[in-house]
Amino acid sequence: MDRRxxxxxxxxxxxxxxxxxxxxxxxxxxxxYDFTACQLDIVFMVLASxxxxxxxxxxxxxxxxxxxxxxxxxxxLTNSTEQLLxxxxxxxxxxxxxxxxxxxxxxxxxxxxxxxxxxxxVALPYFFELRNNFxxxxxxxxxxxxxxxxxxxxxxxxxxxxxxxxxxxxxxLELKQMLGLVDKKGVEQYERISAFKADVLDKAKxxxxxxxxxxxxxxxxxxxxxFTHIQIYVSTSKNNPKQLEIDYKEPIDFQKxxxxxxxYDISEEYARLIVKDGYDKFIDFVAKVNERARKGEIKVDxxxxxxxxxxxxxxxxxxx
Numbered sequence: 001m002d003r004r005x006x007x008x009x010x011x012x013x014x015x016x017x018x019x020x021x022x023x024x025x026x027x028x029x030x031x032x033y034d035f036t037a038c039q040l041d042i043v044f045m046v047l048a049s050x051x052x053x054x055x056x057x058x059x060x061x062x063x064x065x066x067x068x069x070x071x072x073x074x075x076x077l078t079n080s081t082e083q084l085l086x087x088x089x090x091x092x093x094x095x096x097x098x099x100x101x102x103x104x105x106x107x108x109x110x111x112x113x114x115x116x117x118x119x120x121x122v123a124l125p126y127f128f129e130l131r132n133n134f135x136x137x138x139x140x141x142x143x144x145x146x147x148x149x150x151x152x153x154x155x156x157x158x159x160x161x162x163x164x165x166x167x168x169x170x171x172x173l174e175l176k177q178m179l180g181l182v183d184k185k186g187v188e189q190y191e192r193i194s195a196f197k198a199d200v201l202d203k204a205k206x207x208x209x210x211x212x213x214x215x216x217x218x219x220x221x222x223x224x225x226x227f228t229h230i231q232i233y234v235s236t237s238k239n240n241p242k243q244l245e246i247d248y249k250e251p252i253d254f255q256k257x258x259x260x261x262x263x264y265d266i267s268e269e270y271a272r273l274i275v276k277d278g279y280d281k282f283i284d285f286v287a288k289v290n291e292r293a294r295k296g297e298i299k300v301d302x303x304x305x306x307x308x309x310x311x312x313x314x315x316x317x318x319x320x
Contacts, residue, residue: 036080036083036148037145037146037147037148037151038072038076038077038080039080039083039084039087039148040142040148040151041064041070042059042077042080042081042084042115042117043084043102044142045059045063045064046059046117046119053124055104055118055119055121055124056116056117056118056119057116057117057119058109058114058115058116058117059114059115059117060113060114060115061077061113061114061115062113070146074108077108077115078108081103081106081115084101084102084103084106085101085103085105085106086101087101087102088100088101089101089102089123091126100120100122100123101120101123102119102120102123103117103118103119103120103123104118104119104120104121105117105118141154141208141211141212141213141214142154142155142212144207144211144212145204145207145208145211145212146207147203147204147207149179149200149203149204150203150204150207150208152178152179153179153201153204153208153216153232154204154208154212154214154216156178156232157208157214157216157232157234158214158234160232160234161214161234161235161236164233164234164235165231165232165233165234166231166232168231169219169221169229169230169231170229170230170231170232171228171229171230172193172196172220172227172228172229172230173188175230176188176189176190176196179200181200193220193226193227197220201218201230204216205217205218209237212237213236213237214234214235214236214237215233215234215235215236215237216232216233216234217232217233217234218230218231218232218233219231219233254275257275257279258271258272258275259271260279261274261275261279261282264303264304264307265304266304266307266308270308270311270317273311273316273317274311274316274317277311277314277316285307285310286307289306289310
């Protein structure tokens with residue numbers, strides 16, 4: 001028996017979290033800030049747990065390690081969260097310019113590899129009051145990008161995926177501001193366009209195209225002798241198709257259970273029928289099959305076929 005497929009204990013919640021599509025307020029997506037890759041990972045793990053009106057969340061380091069393959073040590077975490085507590089978040093809308101912090105505190109629960117996070121009250125409207133102004137982005141895609149600029153450019157580009165490109169070329173300075181590459185005094189990083197291309201744009205392009213569900217490209221334009229504007233192009237990637245979006249009309253637990261069963265290489269149609277029959281019954285069925293296989297009472301060469309065949313005999317799944 002293929003224990004990797006047959007034992008539900010090996011299916012981590014973090015895996016399903018990473019496959020979800022989340023919505024983030026465009027004001028935040030377009031906001032000007034400069035977070036490290038580690039800090040952004042913390043932010044996105046919180047986004048994966050968001051519930052309406054709640055400000056307290058727990059994130060587990062094992063989850064981020066499962067999704068990204070990166071190891072976090074305590075020094076990296078504490079340095080990142082210390083900076084997050086003092087890092088100003090800035091958004092600009094038509095009628096105001098606002099500065100605030102995203103988090104009130106981080107509690108490290110000793111011996112559990114768990115961090116309890118409390119969100120700032122003022123930040124809640126930007127996360128929850130989505131209404132008609134939002135951007136879809138895939139958490140797993142963002143976490144897969146190690147460059148903080150790739151993460152930011154991915155989210156910015158996703159706003160225009162349906163259009164295929166930004167409505168017009170924008171000033172390079174404006175993009176740098178979005179990426180946190182211009183300080184309060186107006187001093188720019190990567191003043192040389194060759195460095196900006198190599199260390200920011202090209203690195204981000206490579207990671208976005210390799211790890212996310214979109215294809216990203218850009219074109220630079222000159223006014224006079226210098227490059228001053230950039231046009232960004234975006235489309236759905238053929239190599240990394242967009243993941244299914246959460247259906248908010250169905251309970252999250254139901255959808256999560258369907259995805260767990262789909263991890264056995266079972267189609268979504270069949271997985272939904274199995275969950276409707278009873279997810280606890282499915283867990284019990286798997287446990288009994290595992291036990292019988294360990295005792296040598298049965299032999300299972302193909303776990304998926306065995307599950308489907310058994311549920312067809314029960315009348316839960318249609319016979320071919």
